[in-house]
Amino acid sequence: MEKKVIDRFYHEHPLILIENVSNDETPNCYGCGIPVNDLEVAYVCTVQNCSNRIILHKKCGELPSQILHPKHPEHPLYLFDYHRSLGLWCDMCTCDLGKMLGYQCSSCMFDFDLRCKRISIDDILEGERQIEHPSHPNHPLTLMRKPLFSFYCDGCGVNDVDMVYICSTCEFMIHKSCASLPLLLPINLRYHHHRLSLAFIFPMEYRKYIFNCDVCFKRLDRTSWVYFCGDCRFFAHIRCVASTTTEIADEDSNLGGDDDGFDVVEFPLHARDISKELITPFVMREKGLNNIPDVADMPATVKMPETTARFSFLFNYHNHPLSLVSELPHKDDEVDHNDIMDARGEDDVLKICDVCVTPISSPPYYACAATACMYFVHSICYLLPKTLSSSAAAPSLSPYLYCKCPEPHYKTHRFTLYTSSELTDMDDSCQTDFCHGCTYYFNNSVAYCCSSSDCDFALHVECAMLPASITRREWNECHPLVLEFHASFDHPSDFICDFCEEELHPRRWMYQCRPCDLSFHLLCLDTASGGYRNIKFGRRFVLDGIHRNHPLTFNWITIKRRCDICHRNVYSYCGLECAPCYYVVCMGCARTELAKMMY
Incomplete structure (x- = not known):
């Protein structure tokens, strides 16, 4: 005999179909209350020491979850467990309901006894050869118990041979199991x-x-x-x-052991953690270090390497020596990450590393002695190698990098970092051609692809590196904007970007403040998550050849639309500005004057 196993809502363990062997008294069926005879085929609990072990007749264990009752045509009746209910009776025969299963319409408080003498459950199930179903209201559906052909179910879309309700007029077909699904x-x-x-x-x-x-x-x-x-x-x-047989895969089934070492990264990262989680392991691996260098072993004064690379005068170039800051001047100067972007005084300015452009939360770090420069470097960023080794540049030699998949999978997946510049060079395990973060295609880009064979989730490296949260005082001083993967949960209304005022796709990534109901496209926050998020703004330049009145500040231009020299559009681009004079200059016009500062 086939050992059929079922799950039922009224018992916490699976039930298996076997022959009943009772050594003592004959047990009563949990469904109808009638005793189950010895050696009768019945469903019993699979757990031997279950404190609430039950037994059911085969017919009671296989009762449908929903029936259509001729005396209650307004709604279907659903299988109900009356063992925990008191004071209820069958609305047909008025017999008390207790210690048994039955059918109920909770909307109308209509109850039906499995042993009802006026209309038996067997008559109702037999009468279901023809039903009226809300999915096909124009004609009744007739049950074919043994169809001689395969068909595509108009409910679930599966092609197979099974009991089917069919409309002979419209050739509408649905499985019997689909017809009994609850609304x-x-x-x-x-x-x-x-x-x-x-x-x-x-x-x-x-x-x-x-x-x-x-x-x-x-x-x-x-x-x-x-x-x-x-x-x-x-x-x-x-x-x-x-389905009652759907199983959730083990959450850790696709995870390897603990031998990944520094190659394990969990995304998304907060900006303050990038130096620790990404740069530090990279420096240690590239330089063959077992430990982070001690503060006492670091040079007290360093100088950034000189370079004539394009635009280096804006970023890594600095002509002043940098001093090591090994401890905070005062105990109260520790950075509170929750208030990291709050208003600060001149002596408590937020320090941004000029190499990785992320916050410096604590020593050690290097700082320019000239206060006006506002130039800072993480100590670990100063140790970055000047050139990359072949192991870091060659995909075949570099270790795989992994991160946790941000999608709400029931199993945690790992990502492999593909360093190929062409999608065609990636191996067969990368099953998609677009990023699930920004939804753009992988054209000449580096991407993370899920290592699981049954998952096509993939991300641009830039999208995987999006900060977990950002704070923009111009939008909201009270709460951070959180990177949301499924902002649509518990949010029935539409999403409108508070920057561009265009509609947001509710199932795509966005930055959101749920308490204030503020939402933004990823790329609308240019300096936080868009194209300019890795640029440090605020450096000032004295360029008398362009503007003699005040220093010009390197910034993301939003105060004016056109350059005051060439009159080209500069709005929402990098440029130099003098806010008091309402004066802006594009980088093309300022390039010559800026280059003079390097010599």
């Missing part, structure tokens, strides 16, 4: 934290956003039924959330 699925935290509604037609308002199932992550067939939560834009195949 409203109870909460199952394995999938979603809200009840899911059954849609027979994919809702039109979500067609421009939803493409994949949120459980299996495969493409949704928009002609098939779906379970969805409109408030969260959660959509799933009906078989992914309605």
Whole structure:
């Protein structure tokens, strides 16, 4: 005999179909309350020492989760456990309900006894040879128990041979199991934290956003039924959330051991952690160091290397010596990461490293003695190698790098960093050609691709490096903007970018302040997450040949649209500005004067 195993909502363990062997008294069926005879085939709990071990007749264990009752045609009745209910009776025969299973319509408080003498459950199940289903309201559907052909179900879209309800007029066919699906699925935290509604037609308002199932992550067939939560834009195949045999893979099944060492990185990173999590391991690996150099071994004064590279006068070039800051001047000067972007006085300025352009939260670091320069360098950034070794440059020799997948997978996936400049050079394990963060294609770029064979998730390196949170005082002084992967959860209204005022895709990455309901495109925050996020602004230059009145500040231009010299558009580009004079200069016009400072 086949050992069939089922899961039922009224018991915490799976039930297995076996022959009942009772050594003592004959046990009563958990479903109908009638004793189960010795050697009768029945469903029993698979856990021998279960404190609530139950047994059911085969017929009671295989009762459908939903029936259509002829005396209650308004709504379907759902299988209900009356063992924990008191004071209820069958609305047909008025017998008390207790210590058994039955059917109930919770909306109308209509209850039905499995042993009802007026209309038996067997008569109802036999009468379901012809039903009226809300998915096909124009004609009744007739049950074919043994179809002689395979068919495509108009509900789940699967092609197989199974019991089917068919409309002879329209050639409409649905599985019997699909016809019995509840219109409203109870909460199952394995999938979603809200009840899911059954849609027979994919809702039109979500067609421009939803493409994949949120459980299996495969493409949704928009002609098939779906379970969805409109408030969260959660959509799933009906078989992914309605099946009782779906198992969640072990969360760590795809993870390796602990031998990855410095190659394990968890994204997204906060800006303050980039130096520690990325640069420090890289320097130690490239220089063959086992430990970070001690402060006492670092030179007290250093000078940045001279270079004539293009635009080096704006970034890494600095002609003053740098002094080592090994400890904070005062105990109260420790940086509070929660208030790292709050208003500060002149003596408590936020220090930004001029090499990696991330905050310096604590010593040791190097600083220019000239206060006006505001030039700072992490001590570890100063140790960056001047040239890259062959092991770092060659993809075949460099170790793989991994990060945790930010998508809400039930299993944690690792990413492999591909250093090829062409997608065609990547091996077969990279199964996608676009970034799931910005949704742009991988054209001549470096990307992280998920190492799991059944996952096509991939990211540009730039998207993987997006900061986990940012603070913009011009938008909100109270809360940081958090990088959201699924901002649509519990957010039924549309998303409008507060910068460009265009609609945001609710299922794509965005920066959001949930308490204030502020949302932004990734690229709309140019200096925080867009194209200028790795540039340190604020350096001042005295350029008398261009503007004699005041020093010009290197900045992201937003105060004026056109350059005051060549009159070309400079708005939202890098340039030099004098805010008191309302004067801006594009980098092309300032290049000659700036180059003179290097000699």
